[in-house]
Amino acid sequence: xxxxxxxxxxxxxxxxxxxxxxxxxxxxxxxxxxxxxxxxxxxxxxxxxxxxxxxxxxxxxxxxxxxxxxxxxxxxxxxxxxxxxxxxxxxxxxxxxxxxxxxxxxxxxxxxxxxxxxxxxxxxxxxxxxxxxxxxxxxxxxxxxxxxxxxxxxxxxxxxxxxxxxxxxxxxxxxxxxxxxxxxxxxxxxxxxxxxxxxxxxxxxxxxxxxxxxxxxxxxxxxxxxxxxxxxxxxxxxxxxxxxxxxxxxxxxxxxxxxxxxxxxxxxxxxxxxxxxxxxxxxxxxxxxxxxxxxxxxxxxxxxxxxxxxxxxxxxxxxxxxxxxxxxxxxxxxxxxxxxxxxxxxxxxxxxxxxxxxxxxxxxxxxxxxxxxxxxxxxxxxxxxxxxxxxxxxxxxxxxxxxxxxxxxxxxxxxxxxxxxxxxxxxxxxxxxxxxxxxxxxxxxxxxxxxxxxxxxxxxxxxxxxxxxxxxxxxxxxxxxxxxxxxxxxxxxxxxxxxxxxxxxxxxxxxxxxxxxxxxxxxxxxxxxxxxxxxxxxxxxxxxxxxxxxxxxxxxxxxxxxxxxxxxxxxxxxxxxxxxxxxxxxxxxxxxxxxxxxxxxxxxxxxxxxxxxxxxxxxxxxxxxxxxxxxxxxxxxxxxxxxxxxxxxxxxxxxxxxxxxxxxxxxxxxxxxxxxxxxxxxxxxxxxxxxxxxxxxxxxxxxxxxxxxxxxxxxxxxxxxxxxx
Amino acid sequence: xxxxxxxxxxxxxxxxxxxxxxxxxxxxxxxxxxxxxxxxxxxxxxxxxxxxxxxxxxxxxxxxxxxxxxxxxxxxxxxxxxxxxxxxxxxxxxxxxxxxxxxxxxxxxxxxxxxx
Numbered sequence: 104x105x106x107x108x109x110x111x112x113x114x115x116x117x118x119x120x121x122x123x124x125x126x127x128x129x130x131x132x133x134x135x136x137x138x139x140x141x142x143x144x145x146x147x148x149x150x151x152x153x154x155x156x157x158x159x160x161x162x163x164x165x166x167x168x169x170x171x172x173x174x175x176x177x178x179x180x181x182x183x184x185x186x187x188x189x190x191x192x193x194x195x196x197x198x199x200x201x202x203x204x205x206x207x208x209x210x211x212x213x214x215x216x217x218x219x220x221x222x223x224x225x226x227x228x229x230x231x232x233x234x235x236x237x238x239x240x241x242x243x244x245x246x247x248x249x250x251x252x253x254x255x256x257x258x259x260x261x262x263x264x265x266x267x268x269x270x271x272x273x274x275x276x277x278x279x280x281x282x283x284x285x286x287x288x289x290x291x292x293x294x295x296x297x298x299x300x301x302x303x304x305x306x307x308x309x310x311x312x313x314x315x316x317x318x319x320x321x322x323x324x325x326x327x328x329x330x331x332x333x334x335x336x337x338x339x340x341x342x343x344x345x346x347x348x349x350x351x352x353x354x355x356x357x358x359x360x361x362x363x364x365x366x367x368x369x370x371x372x373x374x375x376x377x378x379x380x381x382x383x384x385x386x387x388x389x390x391x392x393x394x395x396x397x398x399x400x401x402x403x404x405x406x407x408x409x410x411x412x413x414x415x416x417x418x419x420x421x422x423x424x425x426x427x428x429x430x431x432x433x434x435x436x437x438x439x440x441x442x443x444x445x446x447x448x449x450x451x452x453x454x455x456x457x458x459x460x461x462x463x464x465x466x467x468x469x470x471x472x473x474x475x476x477x478x479x480x481x482x483x484x485x486x487x488x489x490x491x492x493x494x495x496x497x498x499x500x501x502x503x504x505x506x507x508x509x510x511x512x513x514x515x516x517x518x519x520x521x522x523x524x525x526x527x528x529x530x531x532x533x534x535x536x537x538x539x540x541x542x543x544x545x546x547x548x549x550x551x552x553x554x555x556x557x558x559x560x561x562x563x564x565x566x567x568x569x570x571x572x573x574x575x576x577x578x579x580x581x582x583x584x585x586x587x588x589x590x591x592x593x594x595x596x597x598x599x600x601x602x603x604x605x606x607x608x609x610x611x612x613x614x615x616x617x618x619x620x621x622x623x624x625x626x627x628x629x630x631x632x633x634x635x636x637x638x639x640x641x642x643x644x645x646x647x648x649x650x651x652x653x654x655x656x657x658x659x660x661x662x663x664x665x666x667x668x669x670x671x672x673x674x675x676x677x678x679x680x681x682x683x684x685x686x687x688x689x690x691x692x693x694x695x696x697x698x699x700x701x702x703x704x705x706x707x708x709x710x711x712x713x714x715x716x717x718x719x720x721x722x723x724x725x726x727x728x729x730x731x732x733x734x735x736x737x738x739x740x741x742x743x744x745x746x747x748x749x750x751x752x753x754x755x756x757x758x759x760x761x762x763x764x765x766x767x768x769x770x771x772x773x774x775x776x777x778x779x780x781x782x783x784x785x786x787x788x789x790x791x792x793x794x795x796x797x798x799x800x801x802x803x804x805x806x807x808x809x810x811x812x813x814x815x816x817x818x819x820x821x822x823x824x825x826x827x828x
Numbered sequence: 829x830x831x832x833x834x835x836x837x838x839x840x841x842x843x844x845x846x847x848x849x850x851x852x853x854x855x856x857x858x859x860x861x862x863x864x865x866x867x868x869x870x871x872x873x874x875x876x877x878x879x880x881x882x883x884x885x886x887x888x889x890x891x892x893x894x895x896x897x898x899x900x901x902x903x904x905x906x907x908x909x910x911x912x913x914x915x916x917x918x919x920x921x922x923x924x925x926x927x928x929x930x931x932x933x934x935x936x937x938x939x940x941x942x943x944x
Contacts (some may be wrong), residue, residue, distance in 0.1 A: 358907065410845055
């Protein structure tokens, strides 16, 4: 079957030009096929890299968003000071006055990877800046992911499915969204590590080789060092082993693969300080340990059964052992959980199982926009045709059930469930969806081309000796349906049309939606010309150049990383959000009256307050928009802040009719400070539009403020006494 | 009545197990001895921890996990070397042993880093 399909794939490409090329190179069929495969993989590798470069070409090579700035700052520190300093770094420039133990609270994989690439390039005498390495790390690893997807597809089904999987994952928007050039974040490297770990584990289960299990443990170590989502691996693999055990597919290969991976993987994972002892203490990791013990029981029973050769005796033994094992396990689990030694599931992961948990109990998790449940439009946007190819692929997997296809089905189903719970997790589902869809595409196209070639094949074998009765009977079967060949050709054309639409859609999505640096904004000016708003960076550099080096800046936690990375000043709270009370203090300061806020800011040694305001340009994700979250988070810790105080009849208003507490709180005063003097539109008097909307007087505050011309940012010196209006 | 049948069953079980085990080849018995040694060492460490307390936890974990890890790897070696396992018929025992040594090397290097 395999040889026939190989031949058909090559036959299709055998136009006169190609035939002469191959003949001139004197290649046999197998070598021709190898050349085609290598060429396709090379083109896919380059494609995956190139399609992520839109923002570099349109704007410049810079780091996007918020979290990547922290990673960039850490990488800079690592290249300047070396690994030992980095591993033991205590950062006093963030979370003033608490500081942050950076070495022990981050996932070092991404930074160390970029550092190693940087060192390698320097060794090869490429004088490249660390920023370029950071910007291009994610596309580089996306290309590597396509290679891993090829090998994984080959392991699951055949090399054709592998090639299709590589192509699909190279341009799939679900993956591109977090791995575009400039998005220097953990996921860019983590998805590569995830797929590599899964591939090596499935390979270990298929071959029973200790070497592959060891490699899978190293892949798992890399994943643990890169991203907190490693919890998915350490739960999916035991779940997969359980399913195999339940469906009666226990085998020695499974024992070898799982045990080696688990023990070595767990040990390696505990070397990362942030993870620490969680593998033996946290409830999220207990499934793996439970399955480990279950495997020992299974192996022991299997071995005794093999020794005894007597069913009756074995049944007695089985009864005793199983009751003992289950009893012991239940007691251990119960004692561990009840005594609190085994910690329960943390809020971050518990909210995946119970999506309503975060909204009621942990407002910080609920406030992040990436943590909202996914809409159908997001699925369509990120997956396009893969969305209906996914069930088709599941059908093919069920038709040819093996240890490998059971794994990919489980990976696909669990990741799709989690993708439905949280938008951010579409990223984790993308490799599974691409692989399963690739199986569907490859199997369908293979069947169709066989139908197309079958008639001529049957005629060949009939004209020959007709010794293969199967082929001749198949030929006669085909000839009974005269339009089968035409139908197959039509379906093939339809399939190619769908795939080309997919490629167009993916490129369009990448270009329009996922390539914006979000720190630089673009818009159309009054005459249709493109206007670039670089206000964020201008404001940070103003901070860097015009404030004393030990100044402390208070802002909402969104901007913390960027202020420390680009402004090089100490901040009160940043995106790490590890201390809810500290953030609630800032939220309380932002939502209190000016004198109360002044006292709070004095106690925190704040010199500057940074506020993002988008009233001039119509920038909608500014601090006024996020204000209710500040109120909720502040109110969660300090009951003096009550959300209904800021609403009018349950409605959030910022104009003249806003609630009095809203009109007088610090955030509002800072946002609309001297806004009346700003020209919003051509030809109208300054501030007129806003005065029309607001109709209120603005409180005069202190002197020397920086207002950028397009008013995205306002920064104030705060050490003057506030005057009351 | 019930007790005598179960004790008889247990005796019969024990005898048949023993006679079957005597028939296993010598190299597998050596591996089994190594596994028993590793597990006993782990049990001794756990008992010691129960008496003395678990500080520093990383040292305790690395000690126990090195014993458990090497036992598990020895079981994997036993599986791969056992001539009666049809799945591993094509695997030369030298390759199985080389994998075993490599995995143990990695295991103990990580343990040495983790001991603290």
